[in-house]
Amino acid sequence: MNIQGIPFTKMHGLGNDFIIFDTFISDSRKVTDAHLSLISQKDLIKKIADRHFGVGADQIFILTHSNKADLKMQILNSDGSEAEMCGNGIRTVALYAKTYGLFKKKMLEVETLGGVKKVVEETIGEFTVDMGVPVLTKTEGQTLQIKKQDGSVKHVLFFEANMGNPHAVTYVESTEQTPLEFFGRQIETHLHFPNKTNVEFVEVLSRNHLKVRVWERGAGETLACGSGACAVAAVAIATRKATSPLEVELPGGVLKLKWEGNAKPILMTGPAQESFFGYLPLV
Numbered sequence: 001m002n003i004q005g006i007p008f009t010k011m012h013g014l015g016n017d018f019i020i021f022d023t024f025i026s027d028s029r030k031v032t033d034a035h036l037s038l039i040s041q042k043d044l045i046k047k048i049a050d051r052h053f054g055v056g057a058d059q060i061f062i063l064t065h066s067n068k069a070d071l072k073m074q075i076l077n078s079d080g081s082e083a084e085m086c087g088n089g090i091r092t093v094a095l096y097a098k099t100y101g102l103f104k105k106k107m108l109e110v111e112t113l114g115g116v117k118k119v120v121e122e123t124i125g126e127f128t129v130d131m132g133v134p135v136l137t138k139t140e141g142q143t144l145q146i147k148k149q150d151g152s153v154k155h156v157l158f159f160e161a162n163m164g165n166p167h168a169v170t171y172v173e174s175t176e177q178t179p180l181e182f183f184g185r186q187i188e189t190h191l192h193f194p195n196k197t198n199v200e201f202v203e204v205l206s207r208n209h210l211k212v213r214v215w216e217r218g219a220g221e222t223l224a225c226g227s228g229a230c231a232v233a234a235v236a237i238a239t240r241k242a243t244s245p246l247e248v249e250l251p252g253g254v255l256k257l258k259w260e261g262n263a264k265p266i267l268m269t270g271p272a273q274e275s276f277f278g279y280l281p282l283v
Helices: 033-039 042-049 087-099 180-188 226-238
Strands: 006-013 016-022 059-064 071-077 107-112 115-123 126-130 135-147 153-162 166-171 198-206 209-216 220-222 246-250 253-258 267-271 273-280
Touching: 006 033, 006 087, 016 033, 016 087, 033 042, 033 059, 042 059, 059 087, 071 087, 087 107, 087 115, 087 126, 087 226, 087 267, 087 273, 135 180, 135 226, 153 180, 153 226, 166 226, 180 198, 180 209, 180 220, 198 226, 209 226, 226 246, 226 253, 226 267
Parallel strands: 016 059, 071 107, 166 198, 209 246
Antiparallel strands: 006 016, 006 273, 059 071, 107 115, 115 126, 126 267, 135 153, 153 166, 198 209, 209 220, 246 253, 253 267
């Protein structure tokens, strides 16, 4: 049957869900140049990512040729803005590449705006990503002033980390009782972050187990965030609240992190899964 439309693959890593548009595949999954010109329109990206009127996704990936890695991964947030990195997303891209014949070596290299990331399959459906060296700013922390729900001012101690994309990590007594959207949106768009930031709220359960909720820049609350988990692990180890290896528990599941500190890269291990394949209507 001849189906007219734009082919896509829906995937997720711990519930952090993505839509992949691929220019490599030569079969029915291939996206043409004409399709790409449509996909690149910001209004269409918002419609595709909308969970009520579209397919629904936290982010959209476009896979293209790379001159410095096995493939290039363009990352678009659900609001149409572009992101530098997505740790959960890189695992799903690795699974996609392996499933459809693009991952032919032991290690896959993926080019992102946040640099080239290396991925290795550990077991079936589980991948380890070399997320690079975390960059921490002022490990003693900084303070932001935001408004509480009653209108009063709240001083939030946060730790700034960069994993190829920006993160603000703050400790809380309970992630469940934290009004994530209210505080997350204020911190994301605070003047301190001219390009906005991802925000992680961290509850320390033990020195090897952290519980985290994430407010993702350009997407809102997500069930998981790979780069966010790495930022949290780096900050927790640097501030002596945790030791490596450790587990970061997110609403969608658990990621395993290892970091030896200093100029060493942080390693993230977690699952990836394909949800379904389909076509977007052209009109």
